[in-house]
Amino acid sequence: MKEKNIIAKKEFNLKSFFFQWEWMLVLLFVVINIINTFLSPYYLDPKKLLDATMTFLDKAFIVLPMVFVIILADIDISVASTVALSAVVMAVSYNLGVPMALAIIICLLVGTLCGFLNGLLIVKFKELSAVIVTLSTMIIYRGIAYIILEDQASGKFPAWYKFLGWGYVGGIPFILIVFAVFAVVFGLLLHKTTFGRRVYAMGNNITASRFSGIQVDKIKVIVFTLTGFMSAVTALFLTSRMGSTRPNVASGYELDVIAMVVLGGISSTGGKGKLTGAIISIFLIGFLRYGLGLKNVPAQALLIIIGLLLIFAVMIPNLKFNFKKWGKVQKTS
Amino acid sequence: MNNFLEMRKITKQFNDNVVLDQVDFCAGKGQVHALIGENGAGKSTLMKILAGLHMPDSGDILIEGSKVAINSPKQAQELGIAMIYQEIRLFPDLNITENVYIRREPMKNPRWCKLIDWEKAYEDTQKYLDYFGLKLNPRRPVNTLGMGQQKFVEIIKAVSQNANIIIMDEPTAALTDHEIDILFKVIGDLKKLGVTIIYISHRLEEIKRIADQVTVIRDGKVIQSCSIDEVDINGIIKAMAGKELEDRYPKLKVKLGKEQLRVEGLSYGGKLKDISFSIKKGEILGITGLSGSGRRTLTKVLCGFEGPYEGSLYINGKLFKSITPHMAKLNGLCFVTGIGTSEGLITNAPIQENVTITNMERVSKLGFIERTTEAEAAKDLIERLEIMASENEIVNNLSGGNQKKVIFAKWLFANAKILFIEEPTAGIDIGSKVDIYNIINELVTSGASVVMISSDLSEIVGMCDRVMVMYNGEARGIFNKGEVSQEDILYYASGGRG
Numbered sequence A: 001m002k003e004k005n006i007i008a009k010k011e012f013n014l015k016s017f018f019f020q021w022e023w024m025l026v027l028l029f030v031v032i033n034i035i036n037t038f039l040s041p042y043y044l045d046p047k048k049l050l051d052a053t054m055t056f057l058d059k060a061f062i063v064l065p066m067v068f069v070i071i072l073a074d075i076d077i078s079v080a081s082t083v084a085l086s087a088v089v090m091a092v093s094y095n096l097g098v099p100m101a102l103a104i105i106i107c108l109l110v111g112t113l114c115g116f117l118n119g120l121l122i123v124k125f126k127e128l129s130a131v132i133v134t135l136s137t138m139i140i141y142r143g144i145a146y147i148i149l150e151d152q153a154s155g156k157f158p159a160w161y162k163f164l165g166w167g168y169v170g171g172i173p174f175i176l177i178v179f180a181v182f183a184v185v186f187g188l189l190l191h192k193t194t195f196g197r198r199v200y201a202m203g204n205n206i207t208a209s210r211f212s213g214i215q216v217d218k219i220k221v222i223v224f225t226l227t228g229f230m231s232a233v234t235a236l237f238l239t240s241r242m243g244s245t246r247p248n249v250a251s252g253y254e255l256d257v258i259a260m261v262v263l264g265g266i267s268s269t270g271g272k273g274k275l276t277g278a279i280i281s282i283f284l285i286g287f288l289r290y291g292l293g294l295k296n297v298p299a300q301a302l303l304i305i306i307g308l309l310l311i312f313a314v315m316i317p318n319l320k321f322n323f324k325k326w327g328k329v330q331k332t333s
Numbered sequence B: 001m002n003n004f005l006e007m008r009k010i011t012k013q014f015n016d017n018v019v020l021d022q023v024d025f026c027a028g029k030g031q032v033h034a035l036i037g038e039n040g041a042g043k044s045t046l047m048k049i050l051a052g053l054h055m056p057d058s059g060d061i062l063i064e065g066s067k068v069a070i071n072s073p074k075q076a077q078e079l080g081i082a083m084i085y086q087e088i089r090l091f092p093d094l095n096i097t098e099n100v101y102i103r104r105e106p107m108k109n110p111r112w113c114k115l116i117d118w119e120k121a122y123e124d125t126q127k128y129l130d131y132f133g134l135k136l137n138p139r140r141p142v143n144t145l146g147m148g149q150q151k152f153v154e155i156i157k158a159v160s161q162n163a164n165i166i167i168m169d170e171p172t173a174a175l176t177d178h179e180i181d182i183l184f185k186v187i188g189d190l191k192k193l194g195v196t197i198i199y200i201s202h203r204l205e206e207i208k209r210i211a212d213q214v215t216v217i218r219d220g221k222v223i224q225s226c227s228i229d230e231v232d233i234n235g236i237i238k239a240m241a242g243k244e245l246e247d248r249y250p251k252l253k254v255k256l257g258k259e260q261l262r263v264e265g266l267s268y269g270g271k272l273k274d275i276s277f278s279i280k281k282g283e284i285l286g287i288t289g290l291s292g293s294g295r296r297t298l299t300k301v302l303c304g305f306e307g308p309y310e311g312s313l314y315i316n317g318k319l320f321k322s323i324t325p326h327m328a329k330l331n332g333l334c335f336v337t338g339i340g341t342s343e344g345l346i347t348n349a350p351i352q353e354n355v356t357i358t359n360m361e362r363v364s365k366l367g368f369i370e371r372t373t374e375a376e377a378a379k380d381l382i383e384r385l386e387i388m389a390s391e392n393e394i395v396n397n398l399s400g401g402n403q404k405k406v407i408f409a410k411w412l413f414a415n416a417k418i419l420f421i422e423e424p425t426a427g428i429d430i431g432s433k434v435d436i437y438n439i440i441n442e443l444v445t446s447g448a449s450v451v452m453i454s455s456d457l458s459e460i461v462g463m464c465d466r467v468m469v470m471y472n473g474e475a476r477g478i479f480n481k482g483e484v485s486q487e488d489i490l491y492y493a494s495g496g497r498g
């Protein structure tokens, strides 16, 4: 008598499998590539496409930890300033005679520290939301970068450092390889480990997570620290590509990064979304920008397209819901 | 008999699972109609259909003989149907009045100005609070209230809608006896006004007290529907579970071991005053008191969710001057929260993930979760607690009683040694209550100790070795089993002194 009531085990449902946001993104990605091919005969050159990834992958490093931040239902808008500060500190220390390898480590440390500070402020001052805290540190970090470098450029890095942003390994851009490695690591971390599970739990219900004995503050600090660290990684690649750095580098990156995450189907209310979605949307936006660039479409047009895509991404869950209701009405009438 | 409300041949399916199968349900004007059945029988689902939260797959609803369409909670409200849900659905940061009048605030004249007449709202809320005998300020934020008081805010919210059908889904699960008396008096008054009340409860004594009619459902079908005079409790139990019930409180004699927890002179921010008690391995200590007496605060402080405290806390002889939730967990202390709050479960995650969340290390290697091991662990507990769902079912889709069992499962999974269990059997059907007591027995025989925070005095008297009665943040006395009666406990709980 009781067995009868047991809810049937969910079978693998083909329809719901394909009706996932990630597949919509793949579809969109294919569409964009087809359009691009029509727009420009030079588009589908594999060598050129690989090269294109080098132009947009620098900020992709921040997308990975930002997925964690947004799953926690938080946000970090200080990332671009962290990039600037860690790049500036690296350049200045190199030019003061610090060996490049050490300067790179300093860069990573500065970024990590910035992230750690964000996390610490957020958990210590519970009244302040992550937006407010990172808005303040966004201004502060950028401000410090300006004080250090006073609106100048700093560069003249050793020749080997160029390899980061411009080098190839076996014909594949070095930056793409590094990104792939990080993407796998973050993917495993989010979807396979206890840490990732805790992040999802916190994003869904922070109270229940706390009452289950999850150390919510610790996890938050770790996530923000990771974000700082990855911002510094972005700083390394960005500086290498540009050859020098200024206090105003990477401006606007925070919005690009957040846009990629949200477009990737990671809900800003927390607890939902997959890393793959964000990764697909990195390439989607990247290739869109590249294709339109080939056609000399102004950057503003691109912004409009991205904006529309974002609205679409936020709308889609509600659209799905309406479809269902509509189906029911059809059936009963 | 002329029926004010009639639900005809209601059928409802949730992904191939037939939850209601051609259910007929009638209720007369000015009557209290009890709806009872096991956990997961479909009681809440039937009532959510009436309240416009779910749409039936087929069937009709008639009010005063004419067919009505209820497609949304708003439509239900317009038809004069109000529902008090099983779980508390208040906005924790808003105050009592704002919660009571949410989305139907009284307006100032002229109405097109859309200015809310807060004065009137506060005044009216105050009147209701007085009527319910609650000494509360209508401006008080809801998250500062105890569970019972929050339930009353829900009740006031429903009553103040001047509805002519009020559905109460297990309203008394977190209420103390005194509060239940108040509620019943209100129900009596509502009846006189001609309001129809549909009353869902697992406490059959209550039903005998207030109901005029009873409908029993099992597995989504009506088993019995008749007047209260025609049934006896044992008959109902039999109809509900399809079997006879043995001993209601299967208390075991367990040999007590060494002291596991000792609290000395604990005080906390004026809410707890100089509390001392201890508990031994194998012991069940009951803590009871009216809502607002500090039972819950005491638990939260001891498990590290509130603090810092003054006084000393010893766990297994080790002194703790302060404690965090993590430290508490590492030392085997845990808080098995009640349902109806957001503290217990991550409702949009599957059962499996909710169960293992307390101790993920057990199902992972080097930080990587092994999903098959995890599923096995969850399946074990599902079987042991007779939860009626598979391990990958989303918790939100479970009936209230089954959710409660999932909370139990997660703390069993954590291998906790000192369990503070809040309202262990609230919302659990009579048959499964015994199962829960048996699990508690199993826990104490295997060397754990249990603190039961409960409002159900017969449960306290039936299951606990000792009882601590709290009043106003103080411990008014600790009594051994057999030394006190339910009446004595009530006397101390309402401020009496020995």
Ligand SMILES: Nc1ncnc2c1ncn2[C@@H]1O[C@H](COP(=O)(O)OP(=O)(O)OP(=O)(O)O)[C@@H](O)[C@H]1O
Pocket: A005, A007, B014, B015, B019, B037, B038, B039, B040, B041, B042, B043, B044, B045, B046, B086, B388, B389, B396, B397, B398, B399, B400, B401, B402, B427, B429
């Ligand atoms: N939204 C939903 N999606 C899927 N299944 C659901 C949903 N809501 C309820 N169910 C299922 O319907 C059945 C009946 O649930 P319901 O909440 O009506 O039980 P109940 O009689 O109120 O039990 P309880 O006494 O435990 O509260 C359960 O098996 C439950 O798992």
Ligand SMILES: [Mg+2]
Pocket: B043, B044, B045, B086, B169, B399, B400, B401
């Ligand atoms: Mg229910």
